[in-house]
Amino acid sequence: MKKFLIALLFAPVMALASSGHVQLDKWPGSVGDKAALQNGAKLFVNYCLNCHGASYMRYKNLMDLGLTESQVKDNLMFTSDKIGGLMTIAARSDEQKLWFGATPPDLTIVARARGEAGNAAAGADWLYTYLRSFYRDPNRPTGWNNVIFENVGMPHILYGLQGQQVRNHETHKLELAVPGQLAPAEFDKAVSDLVGFMVWMGEPQQEFRRTLGFFVLAFLAVLFVVAYALKKEYWKDIH
Numbered sequence: 001m002k003k004f005l006i007a008l009l010f011a012p013v014m015a016l017a018s019s020g021h022v023q024l025d026k027w028p029g030s031v032g033d034k035a036a037l038q039n040g041a042k043l044f045v046n047y048c049l050n051c052h053g054a055s056y057m058r059y060k061n062l063m064d065l066g067l068t069e070s071q072v073k074d075n076l077m078f079t080s081d082k083i084g085g086l087m088t089i090a091a092r093s094d095e096q097k098l099w100f101g102a103t104p105p106d107l108t109i110v111a112r113a114r115g116e117a118g119n120a121a122a123g124a125d126w127l128y129t130y131l132r133s134f135y136r137d138p139n140r141p142t143g144w145n146n147v148i149f150e151n152v153g154m155p156h157i158l159y160g161l162q163g164q165q166v167r168n169h170e171t172h173k174l175e176l177a178v179p180g181q182l183a184p185a186e187f188d189k190a191v192s193d194l195v196g197f198m199v200w201m202g203e204p205q206q207e208f209r210r211t212l213g214f215f216v217l218a219f220l221a222v223l224f225v226v227a228y229a230l231k232k233e234y235w236k237d238i239h
Contacts, residue, residue: 022148025132027124028188029196031206034066040197041065043190045076045087047157048107051096054087056108057201064204101153111195112202120199120206127195131158132188135165135174147174162187 029036041062044054060083062072069083079089093103115123130148134156137145142155147167156162163180167173182190200206 022129022133024125024129024148027121027128027192027195027199029124029128029192029199031196031200033196036193036196037065037200038067039190040193040195040200041067041076043194044107044197045078048194049079049087049089050157051089051091051100051104052107053089054108054201055106057087058084059087060084061204065200104154107198107201109202111199120202123202124195124199127198128191131191131194132162133174134159134162135167136177137167158187158191161190 031037059072059077059080060069062076063069067076073083077083077085079085079087097103111120111123111127113123114126115121126148130146133147133149134144134152135147136143139145140151142153144152144154144156144159145167146152146154159180161180161182162184163176164178165174166177168175176184180187
């Protein structure tokens with residue numbers, strides 16, 4: 001029963017794609033880079049929040065990235081008028097299924113869901129590769145396809161930034177046919193920031209958890225030394 005419930009939880013997200021045997025690129029970002037996470041949040045609400053929700057997050061949580069309440073309200077709140085509101089979308093799931101053929105999954109825990117056994121790092125690699133692997137395909141209804149998600153239903157929402165890639169059917173590599181607003185290196189950085197934000201959403205307290213873990217291990221190491229010295233002192237007369 002427990003495994004069944006977990007499968008139900010992750011099923012909408014796992015429906016995003018299957019990476020097959022494509023080699024994934026390593027995500028170069030870090031959830032400790034607050035400036036990158038802020039830029040990722042901006043990209044997320046401008047490009048992703050139109051169709052995908054992050055319904056387990058509240059706008060006020062974005063203040064944990066170092067933003068003020070006024071910055072969140074003025075620049076990032078497009079689907080709610082309350083700072084405590086959830087990052088949901090206006091479209092209903094039944095409407096989206098009618099429009100797109102499937103309901104776009106919620107992205108709050110997408111990085112963890114895409115990684116094996118909830119490994120957010122592996123999920124980040126998948127997302128980083130996926131978002132940079134769209135190419136023009138006139139045979140698809142949206143005009144787009146993806147190397148690691150064949151026959152994807154999602155259009156390339158970032159094409160204005162990246163430009164238009166085509167797939168060389170001889171080398172099976174992607175080539176930039178029409179440049180976008182950003183140079184390739186700049187686009188890769190933007191995608192890295194966006195992926196970083198999605199990784200952060202899956203566990204906003206992960207940096208605190210890791211820091212706390214180091215302190216706990218250090219405390220246990222000191223406690224072990226004290227306990228060992230106490231043991232020697234207590235048993236010295238007996239031995």
